[in-house]
Amino acid sequence: MDITQKELAEAVGVSRQTMNAIEQGDYNPTIKLCRAICKVLGKSLDELFGEEEN
Amino acid sequence: MKYKKSNxxxxxxxxxxxLKIEEFGFWLVFWVLAVAVLLQALMGTTLKELMGELAALSAASVYIVFSGLKNGLxxxxxxxxxxxxxxxxxxxxFIFGAVNxxxxxxxxxxxxxxxATVRIAVMCVGVYILCFAIMEVFRCVYKKRRRKLDDIEEEEGR
Incomplete structure (x- = not known):
């Protein structure tokens, strides 16, 4: 999906600092915020936050 | 979909x-106040003169203890x-005895x-018994509250 970090942060209503921390793995978002991000990106929780298979 | 709500x-x-910054600030004030009270007590400040500091410390302590107990923590x-x-x-x-x-x-x-030494020792034993009794009451309240909250959570989880 073609969306910038800034646009995603604005769409879910969090700061870019928070979105950046989530991307970097420095902050674990609540399930509520995860769902909001999934909804904006049109992805499932598993696709975005699920464990990566080796 | 906006995640953020309320004002x-x-x-x-x-x-x-x-919240973490505020928590650190709270404990900083709490311990600085506690040390200030101890130092003033050491220097011979009367209980009446310490009333303000003691009231603030007591209010914070009562809030922390009772909020914790209410939430089973x-x-x-x-x-x-x-x-x-x-x-x-x-x-x-020990602190009471040392300060006195x-x-x-x-x-x-x-x-x-x-x-004088025996008087301080007896007061230390008195403080110990009082603290132990209060702690035991809190322990009973905590266990009772914990059981109640676990039962409620278990019922809601069904």
């Missing part, structure tokens, strides 16, 4: 960070047991007599 200008990460490191209460009650008793001994024999330069 809070912060998102959840910023909110968590601010004790500390992060320990669960309340008879043994931990026996040991932790020694701390206020230093104040009487070092600051006020009273002669070290058996009577």
């Amino acid at each position: 809070n200008m912060l998102d959840e990460m910023q909110d968590n960070k601010l 004790w500390t992060r490191k320990y669960t309340p047991t008879f043994k931990t209460n026996v040991i932790t009650s020694l701390i206020p008793s 001994a230093v104040r009487a024999f070092v600051i006020l330069k009273k002669p070290i007599e058996l009577g």
Whole structure:
């Protein structure tokens, strides 16, 4: 999906600092915020936050 | 879909960070106040003069203890047991004894007599018994509250 970090942060209503921390793995978002991000990106929780298979 | 709601200008990460800052600030004030009270007590300040500081410390302590008990929380490191209460009650008793001994024999330069020493020792034992009794009451309340909250959570989880 073609969306910038800034646009995603604005769409879910969090700061870019928070979105950046989530991307970097420095902050674990609540399930509520995860769902909001999934909804904006049109992805499932598993696709975005699920464990990566080796 | 906007995640943020209410009139809070912060998102959840910023909110968590601010809570941690406020928590640190609270404990900083609490311990600085506690040390200030101890030092003033050592220097011979009367109870009446310490009333403001003691009221602030007591209010914070009462709030922390009762909010914790209401939510079935004790500390992060320990669960309340008879043994931990026996040991932790020694701390206020020791502090009380040390402050009174230093104040009487070092600051006020009273002669070290058996009577005065025994009086301080008896007061230390009194403080110990009082603290231990209060801690035991809190332990019972905590266990009762914990059981109740676990039962409610279990019923809601069904």
